[in-house]
Amino acid sequence: MPLPLYLLALAVFAMGTSEFMLAGLLPDIASDLDVTVGTAGTLTSAFAVGMVVGAPLVAALARNWPARATLLGFVLAFAAAHAVGAVTSSFPLLLASRVVAALANAGFLAVALTAVATLVPPDRTGRALGVLLSGTTVATVAGVPGGAALGTLLGWRASFWGVAVLCLPAALGILRAVPAVRARGEATGRRALRAELAQLTRARVALVMLLGALVNAATFASLTFLAPVVTHDAGLGELWISVALVLFGAGSFVGVTVAGRLSDRRPGLVIAVGGPLLLVGWPALALLAEEPVALLVLVFVQGALSFAVGGTLMTRILYEAAGAPTMAGSYATAALNVGAAVGPALAAATLGTGVGTLGPVWASGLLVAAALITAFPLFTTVTGGGGAEAIR
Template sequence: MPFVIYVLGLAVFAQGTSEFMLSGLVPDIAAELNASVPAAGALTSAFAVGMSVGAPLMAVLSLRWPRRRALLVFLLAFLIVHVVGAVSTSFAVLVTTRVLGALANAGFLAVGLATATSMVEPNAKGRATSVLLSGITLACVAGVPAGAVLGQAFGWRSAFWAVAVVSAPAAYAILRSVPNTVPASGTTAAPGARREARVLRRPRLLVLLLCGALVNAGTFCTFIYLAPLVTEVSGLTQAWVPAALALFGLGSFAGVTVGGRLADSRPLRLLIPGGIVLLAGWLLGTVAAGSAMVALPLVFVQGALSFAVGSTLIAQVLYAATEAPSLGGAFATAALNVGAAVGPALGGLAIGAGFGFRSPLGVSAVLVAAAFVAAGAAEVVRRIRSTPADEVLISR
């Protein structure tokens, strides 16, 4: 695996830390900037929405740019808005920096996926994808807890400074390591965008994107409410929350690593049994989360399965979108973040409706089941229409 792909993973680590670190900083931000706690909590939602909308927009904007320039522009913009956020005394300015940071993050991840998969053998897209996505899982394991510790010790602004500092060496390494080549998608942005957009209208790609969004929605539906699940349902003390978060992060890292090794050669052997066990795990949680002896191992297992299945689906998107490398990566990024935004919203609705803190587990199960239904329906339609073999949902 080329060293530069690990550099891209470092940048994704910084960006993943930024996306999720506010979970431990919201009360301090609200108090210092005279905002309500719900308003400060909406900073995370603003980031997810910016990622979802920004991925395709930023990919189209940068379609004519050499990939090194695009990666540097997006990463430096991300760094700068975090510096602005760190010194801001206005809540409105902080919200603006979160949206702009999300747009830069979305553009970077979309171009980064296209860059990473173009630098490896055609049958190694899954491993390249897993390296980038491992940056997000490592952010859950180390970046987010470290941000919380920094916030408690030195104030919430120190976490923003830390993200900027980690981004700087990644920018330098990209400058030195990424070839300054122009993507082979056309000489002008509009025709290239139109060509790639036509590829993305294929039913197979749309179903893969839908399944990826549904699985990720199930993941974050429960992950966001892991703290009250551990304390209110499993009956553990608040001191166990960081351990549970670390277990989920370690599981997700293990899952994305294993998924990367199987996504290229044996995706069906991972997706079908892995998806079934993932669904069963969410269902088990709805009835057994009251036992800490069940809940804690389940946190690790579900983190591993969620990211193994999710990263494999994204790799399949990239395989199916070889004729649309820039927009394929962009829409994969958007699908992940649509899931990250929709899942917690649905979990919150279930809790608000009075179903309790274990209800997000049931919602997660429904979302994964919906992914199976979507994939099954697509396969039935394909067989009825006698689509050629190369149009099957999973290419290997």
């Protein structure tokens, strides 16, 4: 694989780190900018809203844009947004910078998924896409806890600067190696775009998008407010926040890896087994949060189950929206980030209730319950087959 491809993956890694790292930085941001932790949690929702809006919008607009200039513009805008966030003392400006960063992230992914095909021979395109998207997985394992650790040691602003710096090698790689060609040809014109957008009116597409959003909302509800659970309920020091995030990231890697082997052929198995286990896991985490060992084990398990079930549902979106070859990825991204926006917002509302810092964990359980209640009466529709065995 050519070096520029890995530099593009580095940008995806930086963007994934940015999206998830706030889970370990919220208490410090809230204290520094004199807002509540619940208010600081809207930074995660703002990023998700930007991704929801940006993914389909930019995927449509960038169909015929020059790839090199577009990628360079988005990665530099992403870096600039983090530089602004690192120096501001205004929470509204920090919030606005997160929206700009999310739009740049969505735009970068929309174009990069096509541009990588120009860097390798046609028979290696699949492998190249795997390298590009590995940036997100690595971010959950290393980037997120690394950003949290950097924030703990040097302050949350250092984490923002770190993300901005990571974008610079990717920008250089784009300048040196990405061809200055259009991202997509004229074959994907307005008529084709209308046909692809019409896929959103299909009931099966809408259903799997809803389920994906609910499961991801549950994931982000707890992940965003995991830091107070670690320090307050479990009574651990701040550096244990990074340990918990590492475990969640490692679990997510395991979940994606295992589910990836099954989601094409047996998605029903993943959903039927993983869904109920995920439902049980969130209340168990809330009830055992004061036991550090149990908490850390459950963080790993819930990371694995969340990404196994959520990743399988994202795959189902791509299958059901196969009639939208250039837009299906943006539909999956939008569903994912609707959940990332709604989950933290609902979780923040629970912080002022009697359950306190464990409110988000209980909210996660309710969101998974809503997904399962919706899914199981329509099981074969969700999984795309005519029976429990044939979900493909």
